[in-house]
Amino acid sequence: MHFNTYLTSFLSMPKISALIITLNEAKNIADVIDNLDFADEIIVVDSYSQDSTVEIAEAYQNVIVHKQEFENFTKQRNFALSKANHEWILFLDADERIPEVLKHEILETVQSEKTADAYYFYRKFMFKSRPLHFSGWQTDKNIRLFKKSKSIYTEERLVHEVLEVHGKVDDLKHYLIHYSYENYASYKKKMLSYASLKAKELFLKGVEPNPYHFIIKPAYKFLYSYIIRLGVLDGRKGMIICYLNALSVYKRYPYLKELIKSSE
Known part of the structure; x- marks a missing residue:
C-alpha cells in the first residue's frame, strides 16, 4: 500500500525538460549536462559544431541531440522548445551553471x-x-524556467531573444552563475556576432543608420554602463566589459550599412 502511494506520488510529480542550444561548446557541454542531472530529459540542439560538442553530448544516455542549422537564436530556441516532451522547461546556455541552492x-x-x-x-x-x-550586470535576469504551453520566443528578435509568456511571471531568489567572459578574444567575437544579428534585425525593421547611431548610441552605452551602472568600481574588468559591450552596439551599424548596400 505504501509502495503504491509512493509510486503514484512519484509518477504525478511535474517533469522538467532541460534544453541547451550549442555551437562549438566542447569545453562546456559536459559540465552543463552534469549540472542538469536532476532534469527528466536533456535535449541539446546543436548548430553543426566543428568541435566535439555532439560526440560528448551523445555519450550521455540521458541526452537527446538534434542538429539544426543556425539562423538566429529565436528560431533555434523555438526549435528546441518543439522537441521538449514535458510541460516545465528549463533553458540553459552552455556557459551557465545552477548552484545547489537554485537547484533545490x-x-x-x-x-x-x-x-x-x-x-x-x-x-x-x-x-x-x-x-x-x-x-550594468548587477540586475541582469532572464526567464529560464517556464511552462511550455504558455510560452513562445517572439520572432521579431533575432538576438537577446524575448520569451512571450501568456500568464504570470515571477522571480526565483537564488542566482544562476554565468561564465560569460573566458578571455578578451572570445568575448569580443561573441559581441560582434550579436552585433551582426542585431543588424539583420534592424534591417528587417527598415532602420537606416545615421551619425546618432554611430556616435551617440555606443558612447551612451559605454558611459551608462561604466559611470551610471558603476562599471568603474569593477576596475579593469569593468573597463573591458563596458568597452566591448559598447563596441557591440557600434558595430551593428557598419553591418547594417553593408546589408542595405547589398540589397540595393
Whole structure:
C-alpha cells in the first residue's frame, strides 16, 4: 500500500525538460549536462559544431541531440522548445551553471501547488572565475524556467531573444552563475556576432543608420554602463566589459550599412 502511494506520488510529480542550444561548446557541454542531472530529459540542439560538442553530448544516455542549422537564436530556441516532451522547461546556455541552492529552489517551485507560468533567474556574471559586481550586470535576469504551453520566443528578435509568456511571471531568489567572459578574444567575437544579428534585425525593421547611431548610441552605452551602472568600481574588468559591450552596439551599424548596400 505504501509502495503504491509512493509510486503514484512519484509518477504525478511535474517533469522538467532541460534544453541547451550549442555551437562549438566542447569545453562546456559536459559540465552543463552534469549540472542538469536532476532534469527528466536533456535535449541539446546543436548548430553543426566543428568541435566535439555532439560526440560528448551523445555519450550521455540521458541526452537527446538534434542538429539544426543556425539562423538566429529565436528560431533555434523555438526549435528546441518543439522537441521538449514535458510541460516545465528549463533553458540553459552552455556557459551557465545552477548552484545547489537554485537547484533545490527549482524543484520546490515546480512541485508547488500554486506556481507562476514562468520564472526569471537573476544571473551572476563571471569574468573568468571572478564575479563582476557592477557594469550594468548587477540586475541582469532572464526567464529560464517556464511552462511550455504558455510560452513562445517572439520572432521579431533575432538576438537577446524575448520569451512571450501568456500568464504570470515571477522571480526565483537564488542566482544562476554565468561564465560569460573566458578571455578578451572570445568575448569580443561573441559581441560582434550579436552585433551582426542585431543588424539583420534592424534591417528587417527598415532602420537606416545615421551619425546618432554611430556616435551617440555606443558612447551612451559605454558611459551608462561604466559611470551610471558603476562599471568603474569593477576596475579593469569593468573597463573591458563596458568597452566591448559598447563596441557591440557600434558595430551593428557598419553591418547594417553593408546589408542595405547589398540589397540595393
